[in-house]
Amino acid sequence: MAQPELSPILRGALDAFYEKGFRGTTVRDISQRAGVAMPTLYYYHGNKEGIFTALLECATKDFLARAYAARDEGGDKPEVRLAYVVESILLRTLIGPRMVALEPDIRYLSAPNRDRFERVRTGVERLLLGIVREGRRRGLFTVSDPVLTTRALLDMCDAVPSWYVECPPKYHAVAQKYGAIALNAVGYRADG
Amino acid sequence: MAQPELSPILRGALDAFYEKGFRGTTVRDISQRAGVAMPTLYYYHGNKEGIFTALLECATKDFLARAYAARDEGGDKPEVRLAYVVESILLRTLIGPRMVALEPDIRYLSAPNRDRFERVRTGVERLLLGIVREGRRRGLFTVSDPVLTTRALLDMCDAVPSWYVECPPKYHAVAQKYGAIALNAVGYRADG
The missing domain is CATH 1.10.357.10 (Tetracycline Repressor, domain 2)
Structure with missing residues (x-):
């Protein structure tokens, strides 16, 4: 079971969520860590919950x-x-x-x-x-x-x-x- | 082991921390739930971590x-x-x-x-x-x-x-x- 390839957005999100938890993380935190502009995040994942569920999807797949x-x-x-x-x-x-x-x-x-x-x-x-x-x-x-x-x-x-x-x-x-x-x-x- | 008596501040803090986690909770959340002004919170507990550790103190005592x-x-x-x-x-x-x-x-x-x-x-x-x-x-x-x-x-x-x-x-x-x-x-x- 290999480590799945995460997109730069999800790698940044993982760092943020792991450190601050779901409630403590903002989309801005993720944007900064991922080096990806906020509109891009919204475009791909809708909102913070969308980013989190995309990560969970990798974890529970x-x-x-x-x-x-x-x-x-x-x-x-x-x-x-x-x-x-x-x-x-x-x-x-x-x-x-x-x-x-x-x-x-x-x-x-x-x-x-x-x-x-x-x-x-x-x-x-x-x-x-x-x-x-x-x-x-x-x-x-x-x-x-x-x-x-x-x-x-x-x-x-x-x-x-x-x-x-x-x-x-x-x-x-x-x-x-x-x-x-x-x-x-x-x-x-x-x-x- | 009876439920310890919590002060109004700590009761409000427990609700907030339980719902939003330590990182997701602000002193303002606690102030609103406890019905206690922010300066009073700071006076008694210093900061958010002070409030959290006061609760943990009750839990681990x-x-x-x-x-x-x-x-x-x-x-x-x-x-x-x-x-x-x-x-x-x-x-x-x-x-x-x-x-x-x-x-x-x-x-x-x-x-x-x-x-x-x-x-x-x-x-x-x-x-x-x-x-x-x-x-x-x-x-x-x-x-x-x-x-x-x-x-x-x-x-x-x-x-x-x-x-x-x-x-x-x-x-x-x-x-x-x-x-x-x-x-x-x-x-x-x-x-x-």
């Missing part, structure tokens, strides 16, 4: 499809599926931790844009919950509250971009370890 | 001391200590989820203030890590990476205020369930 693909790669084993999906959630950060770190600001968007990006997160949550429930049904996971545990797993994955700063090769190791932590959290016992 | 007390209540059993400390981290949200949800904006503060509040989080992380390592040393926890797992546990606890909106009695149940999820995550086996 294919996220759900990749999570489904990871699940299917896990074949019929809930424990492999869970580990693979958790890894896919983390590996997404490789597109750029700063870009993924913008996502909490989704709550500031207007309803149609908010819904669009929240559907991605809801979709991943539903996918993960299905795996947790299936593992529990088959007696592989001893988890007592699948809904709350799934939420906790997603939260712990979502927080990684806010502190992770190291290089990609090590990041793969972190992603795999998170797969193992997730398996513990659902009470998977290899010898169960 | 006694946090570390309560976490230590929870650990000590767990006696000599790492599994009880871990569950109690995780519960104490969650119960803190009862002072007001909106107040705790301001904490990610600590990164926008000037270094001395940032350090002061980050020391609280670092302290809780160190406390939790000590328990995880002790449980592992005694063969009670099978966790393979105590540092990363402790980080994941804290992250999952920290995210709760951002989605939890229900009433306090149910919140205690959530806190206890998080204690159980944490025990799973470190690979605790009651029959181990």
Whole structure:
């Protein structure tokens, strides 16, 4: 998952939004950082929300499809599926931790844009919950509250971009370890 | 842990910061919401950062001391200590989820203030890590990476205020369930 090419506008916008948050950033900030005149910004993206959603689009593109693909790669084993999906959630950060770190600001968007990006997160949550429930049904996971545990797993994955700063090769190791932590959290016992 | 009494200034500030974030809020916003003149705000708190840190002070007050007390209540059993400390981290949200949800904006503060509040989080992380390592040393926890797992546990606890909106009695149940999820995550086996 390579870092996507961002236009100069979006590169400037990423710097501004990351530093000041969605609410604290003005179109003027972005114009200055991008070295692009304000009318050009308005022409391409309409307004500040348009610029922000264009960035989020890069951050969430294919996220759900990749999570489904990871699940299917896990074949019929809930424990492999869970580990693979958790890894896919983390590996997404490789597109750029700063870009993924913008996502909490989704709550500031207007309803149609908010819904669009929240559907991605809801979709991943539903996918993960299905795996947790299936593992529990088959007696592989001893988890007592699948809904709350799934939420906790997603939260712990979502927080990684806010502190992770190291290089990609090590990041793969972190992603795999998170797969193992997730398996513990659902009470998977290899010898169960 | 009762909701602390906030001054009218801080109540207005909480509304403003919660809605617009630290960077997006102006002293004028706070003045309007609090119904308090700007010179009065400056007199009591110096500037916007002063107002924000006064709120954080309420949110983090006694946090570390309560976490230590929870650990000590767990006696000599790492599994009880871990569950109690995780519960104490969650119960803190009862002072007001909106107040705790301001904490990610600590990164926008000037270094001395940032350090002061980050020391609280670092302290809780160190406390939790000590328990995880002790449980592992005694063969009670099978966790393979105590540092990363402790980080994941804290992250999952920290995210709760951002989605939890229900009433306090149910919140205690959530806190206890998080204690159980944490025990799973470190690979605790009651029959181990």
